[in-house]
Amino acid sequence: MMNSTFSIFDPMSSFMNLNLNWISTLLGLMFIPQLFWLTPSRFNIFWYKILNTLHLELNILLENKKSKGLTLIFLAFFTYILFNNFLGLFPYIFTSTSHLGLALSLALPLWLGLMLFGWIKNTNHMFSHLIPQNTPIMLMPFMVLIETTSNIIRSITLSVRLTANMIAGHLLMALLSSNGSLLSLTGVSMLIIVQFFLLTLESAVAIIQSYVFTVLSTLYSSEVN
Template identity: 55%
Template sequence: MANLFMTFDPSTKIMNLSLNWLSTLLAIAIIPTYFWMIPSRQMMLVNSMFKTLHKEFKTLMGLNYYNGSTYIFVMIFMFIFINNFLGLYPYIFTATSHMAMNLSLALPLWISFMIFGWFNHTQHMFTHLVPQGTPFALMSFMVLIETISNIIRPGTLAVRLMANMIAGHLLITLLSNLYSSSGSFLIPMISSIMFLLLTLEASVTLIQAYVFSILSVLYSNEVI
């Protein structure tokens, strides 16, 4: 390992085929539990999470809500959350710490929003380029700023998720390297810090999935 960031590089291979990205398919393992006659506590928790997110996304969309549209963003939330959480387990590749994975989620969403908005609500899209109350002398400047801010939206979604995943994993890696070089009297303190850091990372996995999905809802709400 030449540097610390190489811990995020795909390395598990069989016949030169990388197997790291197969970790994104581990969520499929929970699908058969939906067909049980008596739902488990885990499925009841997932269903209640689905209902809560559906109500919140529906409230954010308001009059722009279409039947079933919120479940697109609920599935995005669950996909990111499961991948983030699985990355906390040892020897499981964290797919959301890579820009390729995050852009593959953010870019198609943004492109579909733009195509739908410009083809169906062209005048509405133009009005978003000039905020209400902008002085006449600053209108051309504001159009440029709003255009740039609109273009970089998928990049900011992807970078935000990637940076938060990398930051937490780097801290865990650095602290775990202290075990071999520290004395026995420091091990309990390092272990308690590691426990607190893992608890924080578990909450970050949920928060970042929520932020990604809620911003996607807000971006879609602007083009309708």
């Protein structure tokens, strides 16, 4: 009886000669935040600096101290688009940002939310944006039409810009690589060099397009507030 009672304190549970009972000593670490016990890597520090710099820049564009939390939404957009853009540079991985469906699903709800918030909360402010200052009376109807059209197509221009830029580079690389089997050894060597420079260019485009999408979205939101 004594043996069966105290046997629960003996780590006899095992899997592949590993004592599973001792895993409980590691469970406490799972409840401690990572930053308290693990030193951030250089990659984490580098990424935090990028996000902090972009956060400060977006705050300047917003020009509204009450909208500090709004930058977190645009930082999430930047991270998500940048991640998907870079994933598309690897072979045999689907480039989701090169399709208009995903780009529209990002831009359209954002634009619609900003428009609803602006016209409900700041109606007079939104009407003032339709007619620039010092506009002649005769041109006011045309300016209202132009500004309205410009506001309506903003979500389309955001998504088409992202999609077109991601498609262009990928399509060019695919067209060049499809002719590799027809080239000589010298031609293949030149093709590899050209593909390397195109890949470098596409990496820059992936960063620039995510940055452009984020900055333009921030500028559109600053007009609403």
